[in-house]
Amino acid sequence: MRQVASLSHTRRECKYHIIFIPKYRRKTIFGHIRRELGEVFHRLAKQKESHIEEGHLMPDHVHMMIAIPPKYSVSQVVGYIKGKSAIHIAKTYMERKKNFVGQHFWARGYFVSTVGRDEAVIRNYIRHQEAEDRLD
Secondary structure, eight states: OOOOEEOSSOEEOOEEEEEEOBGGGOSOOOHHHHHHHHHHHHHHHHHTTOEEEEEEEOSSOEEEEEEOOTTSOHHHHHHHHHHHHHHHHHHHHSOOSSOOOSOOSBOSOOEEEEOGGGHHHHHHHHHHHHHHHHHO
16 A cells, blocks of 8 residues: 555655766766765755655666655755765765865756656666666
8 A cells, every 4th residue: 555645634645756877977876885875865865854765876877766745846855965965975985175066976957757656667677777787
């Protein structure tokens, strides 16, 4: 059974499939940074009252299925996650002591699609995409 969020007079299910890439599609998401970024994304989403329900970090892009409450736009949440995670990466891995201003880790833009009734298909795609990429 699907879980639907609710308030006193509202019921909602706002889930999105989101994909974004590092600048120049460099294969920079690997090893230790890959494991840590998942935790960072979950923490940042929670700060915007959102919840990452499924996610996978590929070497050259990020897939996630995220539930976002209607009071936030998709662009607000994705922009927040990309911006704050870029600052975290700069401070942690690029030894920058100041903010990561003027330089970008993530490429501009992102792909977004509403989940709707295809939730199981999208979850399966996110979980098994890395294995499918190896076959190609």
